Amino acid sequence: MRIEIAEGSLFGPANLPYGVFSSPGTAPRVGVRVGDSVLDLAVALGDEVFAAASLNPFMAQGYDRWVEVRRRVSELVGGEVPDNAVHSLADVTLKLPIEVADYVDFYTSEHHASNLGRLFRPDAAPLMPNWKHLPVGYHGRAGTVVLSGTDIVRPCGQRKAPDEPAPTFGECRRLDIEAELGFVVGVGSPLGKAVSIEDFPRRVFGAVLVNDWSARDIQAWEYVPLGPFLGKSFATSVSAWVVPLLALEEARVPTPVQDPEPLPYLRESRPWGLDIDLSVSWNGHEVSRPPYREMYWSPAQMLAQMTVNGASSRTGDLYASGTISGADKEQRGAFIELTWGGKEPVQVGGEERSFLLDGDEVAITATAPGAGGGRIGFGEVRGRILPATEAKQ
Known part of the structure; x- marks a missing residue:
């Protein structure tokens, strides 16, 4: 499926902010907001680092990894995405995105x-x-x-x-x-x-x-x-x-x-x-x-x-x-x-x-x-x- 992004959305391909969410009956995991949808990165990218309940494990991988993942997400958003990787923002519960250290x-x-x-x-x-x-x-x-x-x-x-x-x-x-x-x-x-x-x-x-x-x-x-x-x-x-x-x-x-x-x-x-x-x-x-x-x-x-x-x-x-x-x-x-x-x-x-x-x-x-x-x-x-x-x- 293609993720629909309304014209003028503040959450289009130029943004792609990260958060942590859960859906009914599932554990918290990392997602990216695209329009009024949330892209489940553990499913979309097949990477267990995004199955965590905070962004910390992913962030700790460093700058080059951040650049690589942003590129891959941008490519996904511009094309076809697995149906089970996309959730309506209205259907998920958002969590504290990071484990605050200091x-x-x-x-x-x-x-x-x-x-x-x-x-x-x-x-x-x-x-x-x-x-x-x-x-x-x-x-x-x-x-x-x-x-x-x-x-x-x-x-x-x-x-x-x-x-x-x-x-x-x-x-x-x-x-x-x-x-x-x-x-x-x-x-x-x-x-x-x-x-x-x-x-x-x-x-x-x-x-x-x-x-x-x-x-x-x-x-x-x-x-x-x-x-x-x-x-x-x-x-x-x-x-x-x-x-x-x-x-x-x-x-x-x-x-x-x-x-x-x-x-x-x-x-x-x-x-x-x-x-x-x-x-x-x-x-x-x-x-x-x-x-x-x-x-x-x-x-x-x-x-x-x-x-x-x-x-x-x-x-x-x-x-x-x-x-x-x-x-x-x-x-x-x-x-x-x-x-x-x-x-x-x-x-x-x-x-x-x-x-x-x-x-x-x-x-x-x-x-x-x-x-x-x-x-x-x-x-x-x-x-x-x-x-x-x-x-x-």
Whole structure:
């Protein structure tokens, strides 16, 4: 049979993103999305590496194998495919596509970092002195990375508002999102060996959408002096489809001018900026359109920084860009920015809103230029807020 692809589909031959799925009565396995269908690679290619419940075994085979499989899938999609290798997207259940080894979150948007600096330190410079010299980041919690569609329970913890005399324990009162792009390491690096800028495309397999849910009040009380902890670690959502880096060549653009010039280990001869447009919807209403092309630090620079001290990397490592924000208000990728700390609410379905309420649902989508002049899609990362559960104080 031939796989039908609707004209203008974001999941045509220029994309071919990978995911993990199951069909009724079968174990999870690797597939590629083609239009509104899923191509079962274990059947189509006759290779048991794709019968795994994650992309990790395939990713670990390396860059040359990624290129070979993409070529073979492209040939299949352009011709006849065995009937039993094709499933309707509506008939399958999607799974977390990777076994997450480690998770690192960066802070690479100058607009976002400057806005938060103005909010939190109004009498000081918006950016900290190190910000334009290296990609700032922190280590997150791999075990709480969840698939798009997973409900998010409102976290509890200590919080202390500026007008409160002492901290209290309770549910988060300023629950927020962060619209981000995440990068998946396909081939790791040994302890004691840094990954060079030039090695980025041979190490990183692809990209996913990320929503790094943030409990702003818990975060504000705990983060000095060691940075994000419980305000971030309760949940991070990722999209189901991993768009291969090989599909993003047409989306490559220069990064913004980096001044001062980075140190040699962070210099790129051809920067890995990416022209990706995101959309953030709150209860079905679009409230922001963050542009990834304006991110100051590239994913290649993030990987170089992550390993420059000799830290190892592993197949399945996930590192995220940090909040994606542009220069304009409607391009801000976090609600704390969009509503300026809650002082400038936005309209959501006829209501003025600042932070997330129980029952709210947020969906983030993205598209990028693809080969042949069309666009390719990342699917979505979606989550709904559930009330806080009881916890010991």
